[in-house]
Amino acid sequence: MIRDLTDDEARAALPCKWGEVAPDVLPAWVAEMDYAVAEPVREALLRAVTAGMTGYPPGGAGGALGDAYAGFAARQFGATVDPARVVPTVDVTAGVRIVLDVLAPAGGLVFPVPGYSPQLAMADVTGRERLDLVVDPDAERAELDLDRLDRFFADGARVLLLTQPHNPWGRAFSRAELEGVRDVVVRHGGFVVSDEIHAPLVLDGREHVSYLAVDGTADHAVSVVSPSKAFNTAGLKCAQLVTASDLLHERLLAAPGIHNDSWSVLGLVAAEASYTHGDAWLAALRRRLEDQRDLLVRLLAEHLPLARLRPVEATYLAWVDLRAYGHDDPAALALERERVRLAPGHDYQPGLTGHVRLNFATSADRLTTIVHRLAAAVTLPPS
Ligand SMILES: Cc1ncc(COP(=O)(O)O)c(C=O)c1O
Known part of the structure; x- marks a missing residue:
């Protein structure tokens, strides 16, 4: 029921999340999901537009x-x-x-x-x-x-x-x-x-x-x-x-x-x-987000073992503490070195260092790449 958008579809559907980054950047920042809109919502919108509403x-x-x-x-x-x-x-x-x-x-x-x-x-x-x-x-x-x-x-x-x-x-x-x-x-x-x-x-x-x-x-x-x-x-x-x-x-x-x-x-x-x-789509979405969250936890344990993530009870946004890797702004490094865009922690708390917000509402493959790239960016010594 939850359909992953392809990269091309996501670029067309989400002009902020995907359009405000360069084509080689994987976006995991703003709170939008890389999933197709629920069918009943899409149908209602199509009917409304067709009626000239x-x-x-x-x-x-x-x-x-x-x-x-x-x-x-x-x-x-x-x-x-x-x-x-x-x-x-x-x-x-x-x-x-x-x-x-x-x-x-x-x-x-x-x-x-x-x-x-x-x-x-x-x-x-x-x-x-x-x-x-x-x-x-x-x-x-x-x-x-x-x-x-x-x-x-x-x-x-x-x-x-x-x-x-x-x-x-x-x-x-x-x-x-x-x-x-x-x-x-x-x-x-x-x-x-x-x-x-x-x-x-x-x-x-x-x-x-x-x-x-x-x-x-x-x-x-x-x-x-x-x-x-x-x-x-x-x-x-x-x-x-x-x-x-x-x-x-x-x-x-x-x-x-x-x-x-x-x-x-x-x-x-x-x-x-x-x-x-x-309701049915939402129930499927929550199951999908639970899977994505669990995958994120496993990926962090494997590739960023010093990262701290408190239990994610709600939302598709993970607040990841990367202070142990010693960088003030890991989101900037991830973008610069590995072409993945996360939201920097200091946007949410001025002056806070070493945190990122990672949007995991994407495909399992993309989430895996996001964590691999983040790990590569922050495990290199500060330049
Ligand atoms: C807690 C919270 N409030 C408000 C918003 C923005 O909502 P809106 O686009 O309806 O202004 C967001 C967007 O992610 C949010 O996370």
Whole structure:
């Protein structure tokens, strides 16, 4: 069910991931998958284009999209979502920004770091101070430091930008961990924006727990969701804002339309098709990603035995600690010496050395070549 794209197909399909690198470079950087789009999504898009559906999307909350997402959340996460409180928005980045601009209280923004690189600028563009909740690179397990979070809120922070599951930590936070976050936030009257773009990509049968599915969060949180990472449709532009309280929902709808007016009609079609008809493909995808992840673990053990990779519980992005090889920027070396493009760790945590983020959503052959090349690049002495 999961079809690997050939190199030529991938170049045509993924102009960012494959088009922004030279022809001899293997891309394993941006979070897109080298797999063909799920058939039900492709068919829905073809029908829409054939019908000439290239105009404005219908506006408003709920509707077919709300029903589709609520059904998906019930089946996939066992979560109860009110379809009427599902609001389209252009993408997750824009959705997080809208929540920060129109719903969250003014004040410092706590950001777990290393974190999704474009969001490092989120505090700045929303007029806030960024407070980095840093995970120790030597920690056995990547966990949210609740004591530090408590101190940030005690010192005046107002909002937490949570990523659940986490990119690049690869963690799917448990209900107990999220309850710990909730307790801190509630103690200080804070607010949470929960970026749940990777929710469908929880591996090994683990449960995705939405922050909104934790008791006592409805009045202080919004989750931002999208099928775009799991269904490889990031270019189509239709994410969703989900609230669990009437008050937050009404405030969101009351915000001037200019905050939220640009999702696309084809994105809407793809989102509805993914949520309604994508379960079987998604199940196959998760199995495939588990195989890819396991292959990566074996390849690292064989070719880069000093590399450290914490268990990847979710996403198709591996956060690899290569500090033992003694290079500040292994991603730059891999590109320069061996023509493989990885995402440099310092993009996710300014100043951090020796880490890369490796996208393993590709073919087994390419993943093998990526690790061989990375190993050749970092095991040569510094030049
Ligand atoms: C955690 C996280 N949030 C947001 C995004 C970007 O989402 P969008 O393209 O919908 O803005 C990504 C992309 O990889 C991501 O990993």
